[in-house]
Amino acid sequence: MTVVAISKFVLLLRPTPLGRIALCFIYILSIVGGCSEPKVQEPIRSFNAVTEPSSRIRYPSTGYPELLLPNGEKRVVRSVLNIKKPMMFGDYVWDEVGTPAGLTWVRIDLGHQTLSVFRAGHEIGTTVILYGTDGKPTPTGIFPVLSKARTHQSTLYDAQMPFMLRLTEDGVAIHASNVREGSATHGCIGVPLAFAKILYGQMRRGDQVVIV
Amino acid sequence: MKKFRKKQLHAKQRPWRAWCAFLLASLAAAAGFFAMTPGPTREAIAAVLADPLELLALRSPGQRSSGTLVQTKAARGVPRIPANRIPTERVLSNVRWRPFIDLPTNFPGLDVTVSLPTESFFNPSVPANGLNFGPPSLITPIFGPFLGGGSGGSGGVPVSSVPEPSQWLMMLVGFFSIGSALRAARRKGRPPAQVR
Numbered sequence: 001m002t003v004v005a006i007s008k009f010v011l012l013l014r015p016t017p018l019g020r021i022a023l024c025f026i027y028i029l030s031i032v033g034g035c036s037e038p039k040v041q042e043p044i045r046s047f048n049a050v051t052e053p054s055s056r057i058r059y060p061s062t063g064y065p066e067l068l069l070p071n072g073e074k075r076v077v078r079s080v081l082n083i084k085k086p087m088m089f090g091d092y093v094w095d096e097v098g099t100p101a102g103l104t105w106v107r108i109d110l111g112h113q114t115l116s117v118f119r120a121g122h123e124i125g126t127t128v129i130l131y132g133t134d135g136k137p138t139p140t141g142i143f144p145v146l147s148k149a150r151t152h153q154s155t156l157y158d159a160q161m162p163f164m165l166r167l168t169e170d171g172v173a174i175h176a177s178n179v180r181e182g183s184a185t186h187g188c189i190g191v192p193l194a195f196a197k198i199l200y201g202q203m204r205r206g207d208q209v210v211i212v
Numbered sequence: 213m214k215k216f217r218k219k220q221l222h223a224k225q226r227p228w229r230a231w232c233a234f235l236l237a238s239l240a241a242a243a244g245f246f247a248m249t250p251g252p253t254r255e256a257i258a259a260v261l262a263d264p265l266e267l268l269a270l271r272s273p274g275q276r277s278s279g280t281l282v283q284t285k286a287a288r289g290v291p292r293i294p295a296n297r298i299p300t301e302r303v304l305s306n307v308r309w310r311p312f313i314d315l316p317t318n319f320p321g322l323d324v325t326v327s328l329p330t331e332s333f334f335n336p337s338v339p340a341n342g343l344n345f346g347p348p349s350l351i352t353p354i355f356g357p358f359l360g361g362g363s364g365g366s367g368g369v370p371v372s373s374v375p376e377p378s379q380w381l382m383m384l385v386g387f388f389s390i391g392s393a394l395r396a397a398r399r400k401g402r403p404p405a406q407v408r
Contacts, residue, residue, distance in 0.1 A: 016396045022388035057267060065264050077264045083271040112272035128273050133282055157285040181273075184282035 055095055057082045069210055070141055078121035089181045092127035092195035099124055104202060106209045108189055110138055115191060117199060125198065130183050130190030138187050140211045143167035145203055157186060163196035165203055
């Protein structure tokens, strides 16, 4: 864009036709040389998107599938978000339009590095997560949200942890993090900041977080 | 004649019907293909749609294999690189000592003026401040037009005979600008600027 802006400015000076040709030449050269900004792939980000028929995969009411929890409990799934392509680190989708209020719970899949928020059986949000390293792994199991904090300064690490949802007494929590490939946590679940904010507003103390 | 024209018009309308027929045929083909697909494939598709875990797995960015190098947060209060860490050398000591070099007063192949006290230099008999036999205080080398062959190095900046792409670009731009300036001047009806 900078090249375009400069060439437009130079054109304001009313160069001769030959000068214009020279400008075009420089412009083409700069593009070939890679001076123009590279195109960035836009991440999937939607918040309260208008519900389209394809934005959600609804299961027939005749037979809802169930998700098995680590303690043997089963949770009914009425619909899931229709994302059939891999998300990138830092991506999230939140779509709660048309979903009723009800039991809210979070399912975190460490193997697939994804998090899903369910409300009354409908999946309303999902994102890519960061989780613990091999040395400090994230524990698996069912954890109720012990406490919430809009702003939190880690007592163990040199980091801010906004929108923290504490899961264990020893410091494992869901919090906003710079989610990108090649990063990991010391056991916490890192989610994108915007997603953490929405999730913070959605979760209440005692709501269950299932880490598998 | 009129009848023929009507017929022609009718013929012109036919492609629409042909397209409809083609669409119907393709739909029928698709339906037939779906019907002919083996049962297990259809069952697999249905299973993927039925199992929410499979749907959740589709959006996964992939698995992080164990042992992957990752970056994590630094522990609080402990900087990653200690500030007081001074780079140390294992080979050379901190104290640098060089042996005294006896500076020669004349350099073969180099025009060098050695600024010595002139009085004492040219009249050794006259003692001047005891600097008679002291070391040269300042050496000012003056490079002549030709450096000595024995020195081996040429003092100038090495210039490549082939210009680099940036230089090519600059040259092109320069030529274009000169040309456009000349043309503009000629168009306005006055001769290009000349040195008088």
